Amino acid sequence: MSVVNNRVGSSPRVKWTLIALGSAIGAVLLGLPLVIIFTMALREGLALYAAKIIEPETLHAIWLTVLTAIVVVPINTLFGICVAWAVTRHSFRGQSLLVALVEIPYSVSPIVAGVAYLFLYGMQGLWGPWLQDHNISIMFSIPAIFLVSLFVTSPFVARELIATMQAQGVEDEEASISLGATGLQTFIRVTLPNIRWGLLYGVILCNARVMGEFGAVSVVSGSIRGETNTLPLQIELLFNDYNTTGAFAAASILTLLALITLGLKLWLERKSPLRGPH
Amino acid sequence: MFRWKKRALPGLGLTLGTTGVYLALIVLLPVAALLMKAASLSPSEFFAIISSPRALASFRVTLSAAFYATIFNGVFGLLLAWIIVRYEFPGRRLLDALVDLPFALPTAVAGIALTALFSRNGMIGQYLEPLGIKIAYAPAGIALAMAFTSLPFIVRSVQPVLEDIDIATEEAGRSLGASDLVIFLRVIFPAILPAFLAGCTLGFARSLGEFGAVIFIAGNLPLQTEITALLIFIRLEEFDYQAAAAYATVLLIMAFALMFVTNLIQMWQLRYTKKADA
Secondary structure (H helix, E strand, O other), X not given: OOOOOOOOOOOHHHHHHHHHHHHHHHXXXXXXXXXXXXXXXXXXXXXXXXXXHOOHHHHHHHHHHHHHHHHHHHHHHHHHHHHHHHXXXXXXXXXXXXXHHHOHHHHOXXXXXXXXXXXXXXXXXXXXXXXXXXXXXXXXXXXXXXHHHHHHHOHHHHHHHHHHHHHHOOHHHHHHHHOOOOHHHHHHHHHHHHHHHHHHHHHHHHHHHHHHOOHHHHHHOOOOOOOOOOHHHHHHHHHHOOOHHHHHHHHHHHHHHXXXXXXXXXXXXXXXXXXXXX | OOOOOOOOOOOHHHHHHHHHHXXXXXXHHHHHHHHHHHHOOOHHHHHHHHOOHHHHHHHHHHHHHHHHHHHHHHHHHHHHHHHHHHOOOOXXXXXXXXXXXXXXXXXXXXXXXXXHHHOXXXXXXXXXXXXXXXXXXXXXXXXXXXXXXXXXXXXXXXXXXXXXXXXXXXXHHHHOOOOHHHHHHHHHXXXXXXXXXXXXXXXXXXXXXXXXXHHHHHOOXXXXXXXXXXXXXXXXXXXXXXXXXXXXHHHHHXXXXXXXXXXXXXXXXXXXXXXXXX
């Protein structure tokens, strides 16, 4: 970026005051939380850190968190592809309404999402009594964790793909169809290679949110130790037990995941110039 | 020139059908179940529940903390976007990358990290406490946690618009003899205003629903530092489902209203940029 001296705020005094102020607040608000997590996790040494992580309850929470991502991310990826194909490759009435509906989970509080599921599948809910009669329990068990995670992260891949596929245009696919390819062939051979970075970007953001979701999961999981505790819930439990080192050790795993997510995001933004920040 | 014969792309029925069914099952049905639960209360019961002193206090705590968090982010987020776009300095790229941290870091992790930093014995809290500044377990802590989780909305909304500002408009102001501050207030700020307001609204909405980051640092005293999302959670644990449904409905309505406002602002922004291009 060329710095033209005539631009607003280019006098050295203004410039360096603003940089110092911005960097200082950025370091405190965004940098120090990262520092404190690893300091607290490692404050009693590496051996104890490792011991905290391989505690059975924490290990089980890690496994449940990974399992949730394995179930939820592919489903919401398929959903995102369907939404994006319908919205960007066709035009129909009510298109903008559909996009608005898809984005609902972005603005709904995770707690409200959890409560909504409770009033659908819980004993006090719409289908609860019927499910009870048929001996099906969804609330306070693992399926409930999957369901609220599906709700909370459903717009992530869809939003990225809509942006990518809109920028891409439809000419390639139209050519492919004219040449006699089927819809599925066109999607796999033509669309997918074009959108792969945008798709991966959406998948990574979706995954990070699934693994980190706290509010919605805490309403519906029942937080049963060693059974329905995901990693974020386990962190809360350890923290409230005054097991601070254990809580930060568990948190450090999710922090590493966040750092990997940020790294991949930067890498993808460089790979595909179409992908800007939100 | 040879031109492709345009043909409609296939797959609308399949993708739109899948989108509709999935959206209905995963997003709309639970939300409808919540609204039905709330609608089973008579209007007078509903208003009695949401106007109880504890509920009103929770609305006040939540709204005022979200308000202060948005003000803080409005100033500081704009500063961050400004220095990242306008200046070259060591650590600029790192700062740019760190802005996305609150999106990638699970809220529970952010919550315990901020608590550890700002509590009485914490890395920062120990210096603030003697000055009489109490952040953890006080309303300021709630606002801080909300500011952390919603910071990226403002920075990422403003950044692209700031990048696009034409140097010619600044120079025009300069040739008329205007000072930096006048050019910023009269030329630059109006240009970024729609994006800035959209970012602030998104951040405010996010703050209203925030749970994970807030509950660790809030102190959670009824009538003083208890946010609405937590009050919903407490009512659920007390099996007071009617109150939980009523409070959740209030949060949901606020979220929908803010979503509507964001859409209006974005439409205005679109017209604004079109006019600027013409």
